[in-house]
Amino acid sequence: xxxxxxxxxxxxxxxxxxxxxxxxxxxxxxxxxxxxxxxxxxxxxxxxxxxxxxxxxxxxxxxxxxxxxxxxxxxxxxxxxxxxxxxxxxxxxxxxxxxxxxxxxxxxxxxxxxxxxxxxxxxxxxxxxxxxxxxxxxxxxx
Amino acid sequence: xxxxxxxxxxxxxxxxxxxxxxxxxxxxxxxxxxxxxxxxxxxxxxxxxxxxxxxxxxxxxxxxxxxxxxxxxxxxxxxxxxxxxxxxxxxxxxxxxxxxxxxxxxxxxxxxxxxxxxxxxxxxxxxxxxxxxxxxxxxxxxxxxxxxxxxxxxxxxxxxxxxxxxxxxxxxxxxxxxxxxxxxxxxxxxxxxxxxxxxxxxxxxxxxxxxxxxxxxxxxxxxxxxxxxxxxxxxxxxxxxxxxxxxxxxxxxxxxxxxxxxxxxxxxxxxxxxxxxxxxxxxxxxxxxxxxxxxxxxxxxxxxxxxxxxxxxxxxxxxxxxxxxxxxxx
Numbered sequence: 001x002x003x004x005x006x007x008x009x010x011x012x013x014x015x016x017x018x019x020x021x022x023x024x025x026x027x028x029x030x031x032x033x034x035x036x037x038x039x040x041x042x043x044x045x046x047x048x049x050x051x052x053x054x055x056x057x058x059x060x061x062x063x064x065x066x067x068x069x070x071x072x073x074x075x076x077x078x079x080x081x082x083x084x085x086x087x088x089x090x091x092x093x094x095x096x097x098x099x100x101x102x103x104x105x106x107x108x109x110x111x112x113x114x115x116x117x118x119x120x121x122x123x124x125x126x127x128x129x130x131x132x133x134x135x136x137x138x139x140x141x142x
Numbered sequence: 143x144x145x146x147x148x149x150x151x152x153x154x155x156x157x158x159x160x161x162x163x164x165x166x167x168x169x170x171x172x173x174x175x176x177x178x179x180x181x182x183x184x185x186x187x188x189x190x191x192x193x194x195x196x197x198x199x200x201x202x203x204x205x206x207x208x209x210x211x212x213x214x215x216x217x218x219x220x221x222x223x224x225x226x227x228x229x230x231x232x233x234x235x236x237x238x239x240x241x242x243x244x245x246x247x248x249x250x251x252x253x254x255x256x257x258x259x260x261x262x263x264x265x266x267x268x269x270x271x272x273x274x275x276x277x278x279x280x281x282x283x284x285x286x287x288x289x290x291x292x293x294x295x296x297x298x299x300x301x302x303x304x305x306x307x308x309x310x311x312x313x314x315x316x317x318x319x320x321x322x323x324x325x326x327x328x329x330x331x332x333x334x335x336x337x338x339x340x341x342x343x344x345x346x347x348x349x350x351x352x353x354x355x356x357x358x359x360x361x362x363x364x365x366x367x368x369x370x371x372x373x374x375x376x377x378x379x380x381x382x383x384x385x386x387x388x389x390x391x392x393x394x395x396x397x398x399x400x401x402x403x404x405x406x407x408x409x410x411x412x413x414x415x416x417x418x419x420x421x422x423x424x425x426x427x428x429x430x431x432x433x434x435x436x437x438x439x440x441x442x443x444x445x446x447x448x449x450x451x452x453x454x455x456x457x458x459x460x461x462x463x464x465x466x467x468x469x470x471x472x
Binding site for chain 2: 101102107109111116121126138140
């Protein structure tokens with residue numbers, strides 16, 4: 001393209017004139033707007049995924065129903081239906097208490113990264129961290 | 143002129159839409175869920191255009207399997223088989239396949255794995271909170287009812303030589319269900335899914351980006367979720383069994399839930415854990431228990447003799463790990 005332009009010097013002025021006519025400033029503005037809108041959205045989606053730790057959240061389910069979603073950034077203590085209580089502190093989650101007989105969940109390791117979970121089997125309560133990029137461990141045997 | 147203006151706008155619009163799509167794929171075609179069946183947490187994650195639909199079908203399948211294979215649910219098909227009237231009973235295809243797989247595992251392990259252990263395991267009842275060591279005479283009495291050789295399965299007909307024989311598929315049911323889930327997902331064209339049945343981890347294909355799934359192996363006697371080592375798998379399953387899973391102490395003596403069918407007592411094993419990595423979910427599930435029962439040497443020999451294509455990580459009571467890799471992986 002640029003080769004043809006510079007190759008014939010005598011027609012260049014005419015071409016330039018036509019170009020200005022073809023690509024009105026309004027066209028260019030519209031194109032730029034579209035592209036920047038695309039980039040803006042792409043960037044926003046990208047930064048959400050990249051900044052993995054701030055986007056991590058805790059999903060709490062009971063009997064497969066989601067009962068709550070919490071950011072790991074805010075420290076708090078939450079009681080689930082009176083059966084279990086968990087704590088979010090410094091981005092880490094642990095089950096503080098449970099009314100089940102075995103209390104396996106209370107003795108489970110605290111969780112902090114994407115995909116990790118704590119389960120209270122008798123009460124059908126699952127605490128699971130989601131929202132990261134999923135680059136770590138996908139599952140752990142028992 | 144106007145058409146060019148439009149064209150440029152449409153073109154730019156298309157480009158930005160394409161850019162957006164490439165960013166958001168993966169999330170839109172992903173579905174995951176957690177359910178409780180068989181007193182087991184089942185965690186399934188599916189990457190597919192029809193992920194939601196496949197996921198709900200998978201959980202439906204889990205429910206169906208529970209109604210067939212649970213030995214403790216009074217409404218299950220297996221429960222009815224154990225409380226049968228006649229000597230021969232016609233069962234569903236799934237129950238027959240699972241029993242056949244269990245009998246096969248009994249044969250290859252020379253009886254170390256026995257699906258008829260129920261009368262003895264019922265005495266120990268590791269599932270309950272009452273930690274009781276059964277009396278020696280009780281165990282001896284119950285042992286008389288144990289012996290997988292007294293169960294025969296031809297087609298869908300199960301025949302018992304002994305009216306008191308009962309079947310417990312606990313050592314194999316999870317593997318059977320995950321293999322069913324895997325089979326279903328593959329038949330629907332799914333190429334990326336992760337199935338976790340109470341710690342039996344099974345995979346369909348690879349991660350959505352094509353890389354291998356990373357599975358952590360639970361470190362024995364450490365907090366749940368503590369990883370001893372990780373393995374990378376595609377299309378294969380990872381199953382751990384060990385004396386750490388369910389155990390209790392009475393009068394200073396430890397009792398774990400892996401029972402030796404020849405004695406009726408917890409197996410006297412040099413291992414804390416065995417983890418089996420392979421393609422056959424059913425076999426891997428049974429093998430993980432068999433390996434703990436037989437110990438590293440005997441289990442390794444048996445696997446080689448049978449020509450089974452699995453990798454095994456043995457962790458001994460001194461907490462040392464040893465990998466026994468299949469020929470194909472060396």
